[in-house]
Amino acid sequence: MNQSELISLLAPETVKIDQAMRHDLALVESPRLREVLEYAIFTGGKRVRPLLTILAARLCWQNQGKDIAPEMTTNLYRLALSFEYLHAASLLHDDVIDRADSRRGRPTANRLWGNSHVILAGDFLHARAMLLAGTIGGAECLSVIGSATEAMVESEFLQIDNAETQETSERRYFEVLEGKTAALIAAATTTGALFAGASLAEQQALHTFGRNLGLTFQIVDDLLDYQGDPQKTGKAIGNDFQEGKMTLPLIIALEQACPHDKTILTNLLDNTAEERQKNLPHAHQLIEKACGFEAARDKAKGLVREALTALTIFPRNKEQEIMTALAGYVLARQG
Amino acid sequence: MNQSELISLLAPETVKIDQAMRHDLALVESPRLREVLEYAIFTGGKRVRPLLTILAARLCWQNQGKDIAPEMTTNLYRLALSFEYLHAASLLHDDVIDRADSRRGRPTANRLWGNSHVILAGDFLHARAMLLAGTIGGAECLSVIGSATEAMVESEFLQIDNAETQETSERRYFEVLEGKTAALIAAATTTGALFAGASLAEQQALHTFGRNLGLTFQIVDDLLDYQGDPQKTGKAIGNDFQEGKMTLPLIIALEQACPHDKTILTNLLDNTAEERQKNLPHAHQLIEKACGFEAARDKAKGLVREALTALTIFPRNKEQEIMTALAGYVLARQG
Numbered sequence: 001m002n003q004s005e006l007i008s009l010l011a012p013e014t015v016k017i018d019q020a021m022r023h024d025l026a027l028v029e030s031p032r033l034r035e036v037l038e039y040a041i042f043t044g045g046k047r048v049r050p051l052l053t054i055l056a057a058r059l060c061w062q063n064q065g066k067d068i069a070p071e072m073t074t075n076l077y078r079l080a081l082s083f084e085y086l087h088a089a090s091l092l093h094d095d096v097i098d099r100a101d102s103r104r105g106r107p108t109a110n111r112l113w114g115n116s117h118v119i120l121a122g123d124f125l126h127a128r129a130m131l132l133a134g135t136i137g138g139a140e141c142l143s144v145i146g147s148a149t150e151a152m153v154e155s156e157f158l159q160i161d162n163a164e165t166q167e168t169s170e171r172r173y174f175e176v177l178e179g180k181t182a183a184l185i186a187a188a189t190t191t192g193a194l195f196a197g198a199s200l201a202e203q204q205a206l207h208t209f210g211r212n213l214g215l216t217f218q219i220v221d222d223l224l225d226y227q228g229d230p231q232k233t234g235k236a237i238g239n240d241f242q243e244g245k246m247t248l249p250l251i252i253a254l255e256q257a258c259p260h261d262k263t264i265l266t267n268l269l270d271n272t273a274e275e276r277q278k279n280l281p282h283a284h285q286l287i288e289k290a291c292g293f294e295a296a297r298d299k300a301k302g303l304v305r306e307a308l309t310a311l312t313i314f315p316r317n318k319e320q321e322i323m324t325a326l327a328g329y330v331l332a333r334q335g
Numbered sequence: 336m337n338q339s340e341l342i343s344l345l346a347p348e349t350v351k352i353d354q355a356m357r358h359d360l361a362l363v364e365s366p367r368l369r370e371v372l373e374y375a376i377f378t379g380g381k382r383v384r385p386l387l388t389i390l391a392a393r394l395c396w397q398n399q400g401k402d403i404a405p406e407m408t409t410n411l412y413r414l415a416l417s418f419e420y421l422h423a424a425s426l427l428h429d430d431v432i433d434r435a436d437s438r439r440g441r442p443t444a445n446r447l448w449g450n451s452h453v454i455l456a457g458d459f460l461h462a463r464a465m466l467l468a469g470t471i472g473g474a475e476c477l478s479v480i481g482s483a484t485e486a487m488v489e490s491e492f493l494q495i496d497n498a499e500t501q502e503t504s505e506r507r508y509f510e511v512l513e514g515k516t517a518a519l520i521a522a523a524t525t526t527g528a529l530f531a532g533a534s535l536a537e538q539q540a541l542h543t544f545g546r547n548l549g550l551t552f553q554i555v556d557d558l559l560d561y562q563g564d565p566q567k568t569g570k571a572i573g574n575d576f577q578e579g580k581m582t583l584p585l586i587i588a589l590e591q592a593c594p595h596d597k598t599i600l601t602n603l604l605d606n607t608a609e610e611r612q613k614n615l616p617h618a619h620q621l622i623e624k625a626c627g628f629e630a631a632r633d634k635a636k637g638l639v640r641e642a643l644t645a646l647t648i649f650p651r652n653k654e655q656e657i658m659t660a661l662a663g664y665v666l667a668r669q670g
Contacts, residue, residue: 030492093458097451116432116495119454123428124488126461131481134469142477146466153459157365160451 001325003332009322010051017047017054020077021084024128032113036121040088040109048326049087049188050080052213055326056192056206059311059319063202079136079195082145083188085129090152090184092122105234133191141191148187155179168246168254174215182214205310209323212307216330219300222247223293224334226284232335238280242273248299250283253292261286304331336660338667344657345386352382352389355412356419359463367448371456375423375444383661384422384523385415387548390661391527391541394646394654398537414471414530417480418523420464425487425519427457440569468526476526483522490514503581503589509550517549540645544658547642551665554635557582558628559669561619567670573615577608583634585618588627596621639666 001009021041028034057076061068094100095108096115102108110118126149134142159176161167189210193203224233225240226249240247254262265286268279276283287293304327314320336344356376363369392411396403429435430443431450437443445453461484469477494511496502524545528538559568560575561584575582585604589597600621603614611618622628639662649655 028489030489030496032496033489033492089458093454097454117492119428119432120488120491123424123457123461124485126458127465127481127484127488130462130465130469131477131485134465134477134481135474138474139470142466142469146462146469149462150459150466153455153462154363154365154368156455157368157452161365161367 001321003325003329006322006325006329010046013051013054014047016077017050017080017084018042021081024078024081024132028124032117033121033124036109036113036117037125039112040092040121040125041084043104043106045084047084049083049185050077051326052185052188052210052323053080053083053192053195055319055323056189056210057196058192059206059314059317059323060193060196060198060202062317062319063314064197075136076192076195078132079141079191080188082129082133082137082191083184085125085132086145086149086184089122089125089129092118092125096122137191137195140194144187144190144194148183151179151183155183162246168251170248170251170255173246173248173251177215177218178211181218182211185214185217186210201313205313208310209307209327212303212310213327213330216300216303216307216327219248219296219303220331220333222249223296223300226287227293229334234335238277238284241280241283242277244269244273244276248296249287249292251292252295253287253290256292256295257286257290261290300331304328336656338660338664341657341660341664345381348386348389349382351412352385352415352419353377356416359413359416359467363459367452368456368459371444371448371452372460374447375427375456375460376419378439378441380419382419384418384520385412386661387520387523387545387658388415388418388527388530390654390658391524391545392531393527394541394649394652394658395528395531395533395537397652397654398649399532410471411527411530413467414476414526415523417464417468417472417526418519420460420467421480421484421519424457424460424464427453427460431457472526472530475529479522479525479529483518486514486518490518497581503586505583505586505590508581508583508586512550512553513546516553517546520549520552521545536648540648543645544642544662547638547645548662548665551635551638551642551662554583554631554638555666555668557584558631558635561622562628564669569670573612573619576615576618577612579604579608579611583631584622584627586627587630588622588625591627591630592621592625596625635666639663 025034025037025041028037054076091103092109095103096110096118099110100108101111108118109121130142130145130149133145137145155176155178158172159180162172162176186207187210189206190203193206198206222240225235225247226238228235228237230236239245241250250265254265257265265283268276268283268286271279307327308324311320311323360369360372360376363372389411426438427444430438431445431453434445435443436446443453444456465477465480465484468480472480490511490513493507494515497507497511521542522545524541525538528541533541557575560570560582561573563570563572565571574580576585585600589600592600600618603611603618603621606614642662643659646655646658
């Protein structure tokens with residue numbers, strides 16, 4: 001399945017997810033709150049997280065050869081919204097925390113409505129997500145989603161600690177990533193499996209798939225920050241280096257560079273943001289020389305391979321094909 | 336039961352709640368996150384919300400004449416923590432929103448650790464509260480607690496709208512109060528009832544009790560802001576008027592004052608914060624003359640009467656006595 005086939009297969013699903021979301025948010029009473037929520041949620045996003053819940057559940061259902069009642073499908077879509085809500089809530093709070101002005105070419109919600117409205121809107125989405133997860137998915141789904149949220153917060157704290165101690169190990173990098181990105185995506189696939197009454201082996205396979213996809217997503221993000229085409233990513237290049245952020249290509253380069261290059265790279269890092277921006281081409285060249293980009297991409301490829309191997313316990317079918325194509329897309333994406 | 340009897344009866348309960356909370360928070364991995372959470376939670380508070388959950392459940396159990404297994408009691412205490420967590424989470428986020436420097440004589444957490452840590456710590460408590468509610472109390476408890484959280488956010492938006500439109504009706508005031516304070520306390524008592532397998536009549540009675548106690552609590556707060564003794568409340572007098580906040584005594588005074596006084600009071604309000612502070616004694620006198628304080632206190636008394644009437648469906652026992660004393664305390668409290 002190539003990328004355009006994947007997109008045309010997923011487009012109707014995205015529409016259905018958006019419909020379910022509009023229907024759900026129609027309950028919001030305050031017009032202003034609804035306005036903030038709609039701005040935060042209807043961004044033209046690809047709805048990857050809810051899609052993964054839906055695909056995971058269908059994969060398990062197919063495997064069981066069961067007939068699925070239409071109301072189960074309706075409930076599955078509503079349950080899946082939890083993951084879009086949690087994602088949106090964390091972006092809202094992140095933008096307040098980072099005092100961000102713009103996200104994907106639009107002004108942030110905090111810039112338009114101020115911090116108060118945005119913190120509260122995040123709290124609302126958070127409550128709504130947990131409510132949907134617990135009432136539709138039951139205690140087990142709620143447990144998965146609650147633990148993922150706790151892991152997200154813990155990893156943000158870990159990240160702040162790392163920044164303060166200038167912690168640069170690959171182990172710590174992945175520790176943060178597990179909580180920050182992987183936990184929620186793994187929760188999305190696991191929740192789909194649980195909702196479909198999957199076996200433990202199926203749950204574990206889908207957990208691995210989600211987790212690895214999440215990790216890959218972030219590594220590719222790290223790579224695009226150095227190597228992306230701003231026309232396609234919508235972001236200027238070199239932000240991470242300018243901010244002194246220890247992302248995977250840089251961490252690996254510091255590990256693998258010869259002592260001479262390592263000293264130069266460390267000196268480039270120990271500088272003002274302005275100087276770092278000026279020296280970006282030099283840093284880029286040193287990371288390249290130390291195979292930082294290649295090694296990071298290899299890591300991502302290895303994670304996707306592992307994700308696809310996990311899916312082999314399921315018989316080949318359309319859902320599996322879509323998930324395979326999705327994993328390929330996450331790895332190859334350029335924006 | 337007088338106030339000191341009440342306090343000595345509740346003290347061991349508060350200790351047990353604190354123990355359950357310490358035990359629960361020991362799971363937090365990040366030392367910094369734990370530090371923020373402990374600062375936010377162990378404030379010497381009276382734990383009224385979890386106490387109400389526990390008392391409500393016991394009242395229903397007594398009514399059923401059932402023997403309660405010890406693990407049910409352990410679970411009840413853990414379930415009750417949800418309400419202390421939600422309360423603490425909302426205070427954390429409120430202090431960020433209000434850029435508050437101090438709360439009850441201590442620096443706020445945001446002043447000590449900054450907004451990022453505090454927003455995230457609030458999110459953590461929120462997730463933990465919903466997780467406990469859903470896994471221990473089941474879907475129905477989760478629904479109650481989730482709806483209360485949504486109502487809290489909606490009412491904050493309503494309050495912002497009211498401030499912008501200079502909305503001063505008593506109806507709007509109570510609408511905000513229902514969501515802001517009453518919803519969570521009503522959820523606390525209702526959750527206790529649900530956990531104890533209460534009948535619908537029992538649930539409704541305990542919902543009314545919690546809701547009315549919450550409303551009373553806030554009205555008394557409004558009164559103390561004008562009439563309290565700073566030695567006992569720990570707060571300076573007249574904050575609300577200085578901020579131009581439309582609280583119940585002022586709303587009623589504007590309704591009941593003669594046209595001449597109403598114009599003066601309106602003019603005092605339509606002024607700078609500095610001028611309002613200077614004119615506080617004058618405003619106080621006008622509110623008093625229009626019976627604003629008396630009428631607000633009568634409202635509170637009426638709500639407590641209604642709360643106690645609701646409890647009469649239960650046979651008289653120790654729990655009911657404690658709850659009655661608690662309602663009396665909320666009404667009579669001076670700090």
